[in-house]
Amino acid sequence: MSIKKTAAKTLLPPLKFVLSELKEKQKRDEERKKMVAEEKEKRKAGGFQRFMKFLIGAMVVFILLFFALLFLVGSGSLGSTSAGETNMTTIIDAYGQNPPVVIEIYSESCPHCKDMNDVIAEFRKENPDVNIMQIESSGSRVSVQYIPTLVIVRKDGTHAERVGAMGMDDFKAWVGGNYY
Secondary structure (H helix, E strand, C coil), rough: CCHHHHHHHHHHHHHHHHHHHHHCCCCCHHHHHHHHHHHHHHHHHHHHHHHHHHHHHHHHHHHHHHHHHHHHHHHCCCCCCCCCCCCCCHHHHHHHCCCCCEEEEEEECCCHHHHHHHHHHHHHHHCCCEEEEECCCCCCCEECCCCEEEEEEECCCCEHHHHHCHHHHHHHHHHHCCCC
């Protein structure tokens, strides 16, 4: 046998083995690089997703707190309807100390209130014994939903409310039916 054939027989298998190992190592390195790149992408996406979940969670908590605060303010649980405004119970407690009393809550800029003020002025002339208090809502801490609002606090502490202007006959009937 020739030296070439002998060298080929002895060297060729280890060379093939080394070459195949190198090819496999290149494949593994390429797969590892691919996996590392995918992991980086997942981390980027995962970080963004975590941030978005946190942001959505924070927004939900904020919205819930906002609506809870609105509910507490609207229900009067915080003591007033808004900054500086007093609810109806406080009005009755403050102004209904000497019942019976008719309380009118009005505004200077309200045309119905002006009409009602004329009716009350005429009623006072005819009935000086009726205790009537008029409260201007924009200049005080009193707030009602509609104006004019009329409240009668009876001697027994109960009250009757009426919203809106009325003529003299209706006002007399309402006061007569609720005042005494």
